Amino acid sequence: MSSPGPGLNLAQLDAVNHLGGPSLVLAGAGSGKTRVITHKIGRLIQAGLAADRIAAITFTNKAAAEMRERTGHLVGRDARKVLICTFHALGVRLLREDGQVLGLKPQFSILDTDDITSLLKDCGGTTDANTARAWQWTISSWKGEGMTAADALKRAKDENERVTATIMARYEERLTAYQSVDFDDLIRLPLKLLGEHAEVREKWQKKLGHVLVDEYQDTNATQYELLKLLVGERARFTAVGDDDQSIYGWRGATLDNLKKLPIDFPQLRVIKLEQNYRSTSAILRAANHVIGPNPKLFPKTLWSDLGEGEPVRVVDADNEEHEAERAVARIQSLRANSQYKEWRDFAILYRANHMARSFEQALRRAQIPYKVSGGQSFFDKAEIRDLCAWLRLITNNNDDPAFLRAATTPKRGIGHTTLGQLGTFATQYKLSLFEALFSHSLPSAVNSRAITALHEFGRQVNDLEYRARHTVGHEAALAFLLQWLKDIGYEQYLYDSEENEKIAAARWTNVMDFIDWVAGRCGGKMEDDGAGVQVESERKSLLEVVQTIALISTLSDREQDQNVVTLSTLHASKGLEWPHVMLVGVNEGLLPFKTDDADSDLSAELLALRVQEERRLMYVGITRAQRTLAVSWLKRRKKGRESVPGTPSRFIKEMALDQATVKEDPREKLRALRAEFAQRAAAAPKPEAM
Numbered sequence: 001m002s003s004p005g006p007g008l009n010l011a012q013l014d015a016v017n018h019l020g021g022p023s024l025v026l027a028g029a030g031s032g033k034t035r036v037i038t039h040k041i042g043r044l045i046q047a048g049l050a051a052d053r054i055a056a057i058t059f060t061n062k063a064a065a066e067m068r069e070r071t072g073h074l075v076g077r078d079a080r081k082v083l084i085c086t087f088h089a090l091g092v093r094l095l096r097e098d099g100q101v102l103g104l105k106p107q108f109s110i111l112d113t114d115d116i117t118s119l120l121k122d123c124g125g126t127t128d129a130n131t132a133r134a135w136q137w138t139i140s141s142w143k144g145e146g147m148t149a150a151d152a153l154k155r156a157k158d159e160n161e162r163v164t165a166t167i168m169a170r171y172e173e174r175l176t177a178y179q180s181v182d183f184d185d186l187i188r189l190p191l192k193l194l195g196e197h198a199e200v201r202e203k204w205q206k207k208l209g210h211v212l213v214d215e216y217q218d219t220n221a222t223q224y225e226l227l228k229l230l231v232g233e234r235a236r237f238t239a240v241g242d243d244d245q246s247i248y249g250w251r252g253a254t255l256d257n258l259k260k261l262p263i264d265f266p267q268l269r270v271i272k273l274e275q276n277y278r279s280t281s282a283i284l285r286a287a288n289h290v291i292g293p294n295p296k297l298f299p300k301t302l303w304s305d306l307g308e309g310e311p312v313r314v315v316d317a318d319n320e321e322h323e324a325e326r327a328v329a330r331i332q333s334l335r336a337n338s339q340y341k342e343w344r345d346f347a348i349l350y351r352a353n354h355m356a357r358s359f360e361q362a363l364r365r366a367q368i369p370y371k372v373s374g375g376q377s378f379f380d381k382a383e384i385r386d387l388c389a390w391l392r393l394i395t396n397n398n399d400d401p402a403f404l405r406a407a408t409t410p411k412r413g414i415g416h417t418t419l420g421q422l423g424t425f426a427t428q429y430k431l432s433l434f435e436a437l438f439s440h441s442l443p444s445a446v447n448s449r450a451i452t453a454l455h456e457f458g459r460q461v462n463d464l465e466y467r468a469r470h471t472v473g474h475e476a477a478l479a480f481l482l483q484w485l486k487d488i489g490y491e492q493y494l495y496d497s498e499e500n501e502k503i504a505a506a507r508w509t510n511v512m513d514f515i516d517w518v519a520g521r522c523g524g525k526m527e528d529d530g531a532g533v534q535v536e537s538e539r540k541s542l543l544e545v546v547q548t549i550a551l552i553s554t555l556s557d558r559e560q561d562q563n564v565v566t567l568s569t570l571h572a573s574k575g576l577e578w579p580h581v582m583l584v585g586v587n588e589g590l591l592p593f594k595t596d597d598a599d600s601d602l603s604a605e606l607l608a609l610r611v612q613e614e615r616r617l618m619y620v621g622i623t624r625a626q627r628t629l630a631v632s633w634l635k636r637r638k639k640g641r642e643s644v645p646g647t648p649s650r651f652i653k654e655m656a657l658d659q660a661t662v663k664e665d666p667r668e669k670l671r672a673l674r675a676e677f678a679q680r681a682a683a684a685p686k687p688e689a690m
Helices: 010-017 033-046 061-081 087-102 113-124 129-144 149-155 159-177 185-196 198-207 221-231 256-264 281-291 320-337 353-365 382-395 400-408 416-428 433-437 448-469 474-488 490-497 501-520 542-546 604-622 650-654 666-683
Strands: 023-027 054-058 083-086 210-213 237-241 269-273 313-317 346-350 370-372 526-528 534-536 565-569 578-583 625-634 636-639 642-645
Touching: 010 033, 010 269, 023 033, 023 256, 033 054, 033 061, 033 210, 033 237, 054 061, 054 087, 061 083, 083 087, 087 185, 087 198, 087 221, 113 129, 113 159, 113 400, 129 159, 129 185, 129 221, 149 159, 185 198, 185 221, 198 221, 210 221, 221 237, 221 256, 281 604, 281 625, 281 650, 313 320, 320 346, 320 353, 320 578, 320 625, 346 353, 353 370, 353 565, 382 400, 382 448, 382 490, 382 501, 382 542, 400 416, 400 433, 400 448, 416 433, 416 448, 433 448, 448 474, 448 542, 474 490, 474 501, 474 542, 490 501, 501 542, 578 604, 604 650
Parallel strands: 023 237, 023 269, 054 083, 054 210, 210 237, 313 625, 346 565, 346 578, 370 565, 578 625
Antiparallel strands: 526 534, 636 642
16 A cells, blocks of 8 residues: 655645544645545555545545545555445445334335426326426425424425425325435435434444545535434544535535534544645636635635746627637637647536537537536436336335336336326225235226236346346346346337437447446456456446446446537536636626526525625636636626626626736637638648659
């Protein structure tokens, strides 16, 4: 194992070597927080703590994968034993191991967003998906605050909240009956598990000798309470975060968790990481000025030894189309005159998704490749959701939403009338749809032809479950899955359901990618253990693997290495960086974002808090830039179908730059034209030699 320490600055070393109690590492943007976390894992192992007693909790699968890889390079094969996962994955582990004390079977299902919407439509007696999604958002918010349906009903402020609380009670009953949980339950139920069952709590506190939490400022109330129960009185934990980058208040993240730490843990050691390894001094100065007006929990100032660098440019544009044209011209100019020439070196960041359209159009006209970050997830594609429903059903026969999707995709003679009759029968006898399918009394509710189709489907699911349980390793899993697709006729179903053969072929390619990925997780492949040694990955049964399917949010980051310009919202850009960044649409009403109708109902205090979060969003955008940053605003901007006068955001003035506005530089346009001409000339066919 490499010795943790070399290459760390004094503050980083302090954070890595503080092992005896709780610590809060305030990691400014670009200050090397992941490096500190991985080195601290190495230091804990070096100090004698077993690797399997260390947990590192992140917020995304991508962050967990990166941390796992970097830890592997540092500590070698011991990294495999460290529990590196998201909060939700940790919740799954707690519930799979000990959820039976709450009445959960180990094979419980995790519902996705569509399943929840369908369930809430049923609970609320509506066919309107928007209404169901509104209930879903409110219920999720209540669960994030640790409230039950009974709590919500007691605290309801109006009739609308009372109705939602009543629907929440029905929803909770259905989840229990279906042996299913939603994503909020993956935090709420482990909290209940540890809070109400001392023997389980003591087991996990002994099991986890040190807990590290990344992006601590993004935790919500229940996640903080869960952390406290996991670490207990010994309080061996490291929270790593940055109050200046707290931008997820709208989904329950609260800075109160940072305020509570010194109160709940008086022995807390606070360590600040202020040296930035990403950006030039000019960029950091603008960032420090912007965040300055916000109240500070723990004051800090970012600094860099990368030199002054290019001045931050502020550019005005006549409208959205003009702004996009100028962004393209800047990209072409920088490619011609900078050492960072790859398309992947450029990013255009904006406040809201709808702002991407004009930039997409301009980039297409210029034949510049790009990707829109935060587009449709691989696992949101219909064909992948179809297959996930089958896999969920074989791990939990009580998963009614999965039953309904699998039974009708592909179609097998089980229609909506039959499913309606089966549902009525199942509700009457308090059975899941799958249990009802084999009931001796079913012929009284469903005709014989339909029962034959239902029984055939049920036998197929039981057979798949049995074979998946005994299918271990990559090769066996791949053969099993390919045969399954053939048995249910899924490829033919895709081609029959699409008029365009190319679209059908693309969907089938997605299916093959998914199958290969699932099989790969069953292990048995030779992999680098992080220390340069090839070892066989741990073999798992296919059934073990598919139990985690609902937690997966991305297949693999296949776009990561594409040489393309990135278009991204500011929220989606957090944690990323590029040599050249263009922060666009920086107008009042866009950043800070303002909805006239909604904002008029807010108190002065809430409005101030909203502006503070928007200011942190601007700070995040600025600190994504490594070498150059351009900020643009619109003289006229679209508002609905109208074009209205635009004013620069207050944040531009707060950047305190030497120049408030940079007029379009004719030399920049000329350089861009020359670069474009040279590119075309290089691509032109060469004359044949005489």
